[in-house]
Amino acid sequence: MNLIGTDNPLAISLLLNDDIYLIKEKAAPLAFDYWGGNAKFILVVHTDAQEKYSTEADKTFLLKMLAALKLTEEHIAFLNIAHYPNVVMEQLIDFFACNKVLVFGVNPQQLNCDASAYNIVELQRVKLLCADSLQVLTNDVTKKTALWKQLQQLFGIGK
Numbered sequence: 001m002n003l004i005g006t007d008n009p010l011a012i013s014l015l016l017n018d019d020i021y022l023i024k025e026k027a028a029p030l031a032f033d034y035w036g037g038n039a040k041f042i043l044v045v046h047t048d049a050q051e052k053y054s055t056e057a058d059k060t061f062l063l064k065m066l067a068a069l070k071l072t073e074e075h076i077a078f079l080n081i082a083h084y085p086n087v088v089m090e091q092l093i094d095f096f097a098c099n100k101v102l103v104f105g106v107n108p109q110q111l112n113c114d115a116s117a118y119n120i121v122e123l124q125r126v127k128l129l130c131a132d133s134l135q136v137l138t139n140d141v142t143k144k145t146a147l148w149k150q151l152q153q154l155f156g157i158g159k
Contacts (some may be wrong), residue, residue, distance in 0.1 A: 030087070030091055030095055031095075032079055032084065032092075032095060032096075033052075033083070034053075034077045034078055034079040034080075035053050035073065035077075035078050036073045036074065036075070036076040036077045036078045037073065037074035037075065037076075037077075038075075038076065038077035038096060038098075039074050039075050040071065040075040040076070040099075041096065041097055041098045041099045041100070042071070042075060042076045042077070042098060042099070042100045042101075042102070043076070043077050043079065043092060043093075043096045043098040043100070043101045043102070044062065044076050044077065044078045044079070044101075044102045044104070045079050045081050045092065045101065045102070045103045045104065045106055045111075046058070046078075046079075046080060046081065046103070046104040046105050046106065046133065046134055047080065047081050047082040047105055047106050047133075048080055048082055049082040051080065052080065052083075053078060053080050054078070054080060054134070055135075057135070057138065058133075058134040058135060058138075061134050061137065061138045062078070062134055065151070068148075069151060069155050069157065070157075077096050077098070079092070079096075081106055081111075087111070088111055088112035088113075089101070089108075089111040089112055089113040089123060089128070090112070090124065092111070093123070093124055093126050098126055099125075099126055099127065100126065100127045100128075100129075100154060100155075101123075101126055101127070101128045101129070102129050102131070103115075103128065103129070103130040103131070104130075104131055104132065104133050104134050104137070105131075105132060105133025105134065105135070105136070106130070108128075108130050113128065115128055115130045116130065117130050117131055117132065118130070118131060118143075118146045118147060118150055119150070120150055120153060120154055127154055129147075129150050129151070129154055131143070131146075131147045131150075
């Protein structure tokens with residue numbers, strides 16, 4: 001005899017005539033610790049394992065760049081991805097509902113996306129621009145110029 005009290009196939013078929021479903025437990029929703037207001041749905045991603053967000057020098061450089069684009073920290077979400085090693089771009093796009101993503105110093109393959117530095121690509125209707133780290137850009141005029149040309153195109157501003 002088994003757990004239902006009978007081995008009779010007819011009795012079992014009469015007792016167990018409902019469908020049985022396996023219900024998977026939902027994963028906890030992702031949450032990210034970032035600064036900025038994200039008012040214009042622009043995500044800025046960088047990596048710095050030593051800092052919660054960024055160094056003061058990197059933040060100063062970023063804020064100057066944003067000012068040149070007529071943006072402030074209230075317009076963006078600034079995320080230090082060093083604290084989220086397994087996150088992929090799709091998760092970031094879903095969470096931040098962004099329309100533009102700027103990636104500094106992060107290998108695009110780490111984010112599971114196909115992009116190259118200083119070229120605008122479209123991913124899930126989101127414009128993506130990758131560049132070297134903010135620290136590298138601060139001291140490299142050639143790379144800073146290449147970034148600025150792409151930012152002008154991305155944000156539709158005059159040269």
